[in-house]
Amino acid sequence: MLDTIPDIELLIELVDMEDLRCGDVNHPRGISFHTAEASAEFLIVAPCCGDRGLLCRTRSYYLKYQAATIHCMRCDARWAPDRYQFIPLPGVLPI
Ligand SMILES: [Zn+2]
Ligand SMILES: [Zn+2]
Structure with missing residues (x-):
């Protein structure tokens, strides 16, 4: 988890947090109650290659x-x- 903290800090410097959208925009509504308009609240990190994505709370x-x-x-x-890390973005309550 330590490796990802600088990434979050970098993210904050680069991006206005309110502009962050859920990255899973193509996921169909209904299955997970995901809405494409929702803001990203979590950074999830894969255990294999460290691939990461920003996702909304419901997703x-x-x-x-x-x-x-x-x-x-x-x-x-x-x-x-x-096996995945779910890292809340700053100001976001953990799930
Ligand atoms: Zn992978
Ligand atoms: Zn979403």
Whole structure:
């Protein structure tokens, strides 16, 4: 987890937090209650290659507590959700 903290600090310097949108924009509504307009609240980090994405709260909650596995697109691998890190962005309550 320590490796990702500088990334968050860098992110804050580069981007106005209010401009951050959920990266999972193509995920269909309904399955996870994800809405494409929602702001990103969590940085999730894959255990394999460290691939990361910004996701809204509802999508993060779904992946962490309800999904059987999470798919790393880059490695085409599937991992149990507890292998992933869910890092709340500053000012965001953990899930
Ligand atoms: Zn990967
Ligand atoms: Zn979302």
